[in-house]
Amino acid sequence: MTNMEFKIVTREKDLQRAFKLRREVFIGEQGVPAELELDEDDKRAIHFIVQTPEAVIGTCRLLLVNDNLAKVQRMAIKKEYRNKGVGSRLLSEVMDFAKKEGLEELLLHAQTHAVAFYKNNGFNVLSEDIIEEAGIEHLKMNKIL
Template identity: 80%
Template sequence: MKFERVTKEEDLKRVFKLRREVFIEEQGVPAELELDEDDNRAIHFIVYTPEAIIGTCRLLVKDNFAKVQRMAIKKGYRKKGIGSRLLSEVIDFAKEEGLKELLLHAQTHAVDFYKNNGFNIISEDIIEEAGLAHLKMNKIL
C-alpha cells in the first residue's frame, strides 16, 4: 500500500471514480454536489494498492488553515487503519506547509474516527450537507 499526493490526471480520474462509488452510490449524495469547482484547486491525496486506489482525501488550503474534505475509503478496506494512515499523511503535509489549523465537517457516524485522530468538535450544531448530518471539527497543528 502506498500513500501520496495526486500529480497525474489519470489518478485524479480514479479518485473521482472512488468518490462516486462511496458518496453517490453508497450514500446517495447527488452527483452534482459531489464533484465541484474546489476539485480543481484542492490538493488530493490517495492510498493505493497495485490493483486500485482504495482511499482518497482532499485538502482545500486557505490562508493559514485548510479544510479536509471528501475522505473516502473503498468498501472492504474500512476499519483497517487505512483512513487513519491517510489522514496522518494529510496532517503531516499541512504541518510541513506551515498551516496552523485543519477544519472539517464530519459525517456524524465518523465523528469518533476523527476524534481518535486528534480532531475536536467545535460546534454541537448539526449541519446538513448533501442530505447527510455533519458536525464541525478542527485540529490545531
C-alpha cells in the first residue's frame, strides 16, 4: 500500500485526528462507552498515526510504565484498511521506536479476536485468563524486545 506515512504525533491537529479514528472504531463499531475511550493517560502517552493524504487510517498509543517497560494501547485501524498490513506496519514502527528508546518489553491487552494478529507480530499470551475491559474480552500479552 503506497502513500502511507507513519509518524509520532507532535501536533494537536494530528492528535485530534487520532482521537476521531479511535471514537469511530471503539465507540462507533465496538460500543465502548465514550467516557472510557479517552482518558487521563492520553496526556502522557506517545501517540502514533498512519495517514494517507486523505485521512488518518491507523493509530495507537504507547504508555511508558518505567525505563524498561511500556504498554501498547488503543490500537485502531480504519475498517477499510484492515487485513492489508497496515496494523502490522504500525506495530513494527512502535516496536522500532521502543527499541531505540531502550525499552526491553512491551505489554498489551489484546481483544480476543485480535490475539492471532499480535501473535503473528511476535507477542506471546501471558495468561489465558480473560480480562474484561469496557465490556470486551481481552488477554494479556507481551513481547521482549
